[in-house]
Amino acid sequence: MATLTSAASGTPEAASGGTGAGKAGRGAAARRTDSERLFNRVTLGVLIALALLWLVPLAWAFATSVRPPGELATNPTSWVADNPTLANYREVLSAGRIPYWYVNSFITAALTTLLSVFTASLAAFALSRLRFRYRRPVFLAILAGVMIPPQLLMIPHFLTLQATGMLNTYWAVILPQVPNVVAVFVFKQFFDGIPVELTDAARADGASWLRIYWQIVMPLSRPAISAVTIFVFVWTWNNFLWPLLAVTDPQMMTLPVGLTSVQDAFGLPQAQLMASAVLGALPLLTVFLFFQRRIVEGIAGTGLK
């Protein structure tokens, strides 16, 4: 931030200095445009080439997934299917468990997100609006939680859920993923920006803090809620290590964990494996296409602002 702030405060002088120099150096600017245009063209070429390269793995998976098994055997590395078919998808969807995994992933990710958003926003509201002793230490203690990597807690998590008999249930997948420190941080940042006059006025009218949270602050916090919802949902949907341990019953697996068993247990032919991969990619790719701007802003905002 230090660099950004100093740069921002330095802007007015830099800009005014620039206009002065501009009047004097118009000839130099004209000479520069040619090289600048060439530079831009080269950049654009490199960028497009890289972007296309980046699309290769997904395109390749799709190209493989629509080829009939016989074709794949004779010429494995071909981009074109002579007789494109959706048979691999039909096969995987009817014989495999992918539909179950979709449902399991959706339920666990949605419930985790709901609980995360609710608990984090309520805590953040208390930290932002209420005055109580140890407020600062409590907040710092919560923030310090970003330094605890949940992956390293797999053993105690496993023992806890085993002891309570919850392994192989949705709750086993959900509960350890609920406490989300970054969500508290994002909510508190947002709540701090809501004018105190608004909540103080409601307070003077005799509204309880809980009511202020639910009826005033939360409705004003749609941007924060949607940012947190999207990133917690995506993170939970994609989480791998914990659901791998929590669930061993194939019927109860989440999509990412289930997809590994496709490789191990069923020994499917490549075209069907790629059809599974494409089906595994589809839900979040769709989410991304719909919420591209939100997601990108969410990521940029979480870390930087």
Next chain:
Amino acid sequence: MSTAPMSTARTTTARTGTAAGQAARTTGSRWTASGMLLPFGAFYVVFLLGPLVYTAVAGFFNGSLVKGGLGDWVGLKNYAEAFGAPEFWSSLGNTLWFTVLTTVPLIVLALALALMTDRFSRGKWFFRLAFFAPFMLPSSVISLLFMWIYADEIGLAQATVKLLGGQAPPSWLGDPNWAMISIAAATVWWTVGFNFVIYLAALQEIPREVHEAAAMDGAGPWQRLRLVVVPMLGRATTLVAVLQLVASLKVFDQIYMMTNGGPEDSTRPSLLYVYQTGFTDSRTGYASTVSLLLFVIILLISLVWFALIRRTEKEA
């Protein structure tokens, strides 16, 4: 910045109010605050803080999944074993090797892509789609894609090398010298979009006038980049580097699926070592010791992240 004067103003108003009213307000607040913090606090204690303490304690016992419970006190025996185990050191070495292989390109490439994209006002959505979309995918999809691409004989990667005139391309995932590099390349493809997006946002914060002023002063595109733009991205770079280091040190998913640590343990990272000792060998005590050692390493790096967040929080 803005919260500090506001909160002072609020305390002054509170002080000028009647003593009784103020007392009612603070006691009311205290109970409300506890109640509002309770749901999050309960999850935090049961699933973050508690397990961390448990891990620290269990590292001094010989607990196992078979017998259950903490097991018997063994003092520093687990630590002595970890420091003497070649597997511990090799997995740590593999983790660091993966970290080097991914962190450097993930920062440099993301920055380069963002700088190039930032030059164009149209078509940004296409580049964002191409570079960021893979980041949305689950690790198992990435693994399936790249196991097919890296497959011996029939895979796209070997076929491309042959097409370009290479004689005998290596077995990408089967050769101990290449397996980690191949996994790192797949990881760069998968996650570069995240850093790209952060850099792109940071670049958009740089006011237009700064570019123009530098251009007017006679700086060419390359000079402007090196002397004006890159130095202004210091904060974004710190953030990206810290997040990247922490993520790389915790690498597990794609390695578990693509090679499961092989060939010859050449790709087994620390977290897979924890998983294997804890759940394959059922030695939860020893696995806790290794977890704690790994935690200490990650903690040192996360402290920088924590400091960043705190500073942001104070400035807001």
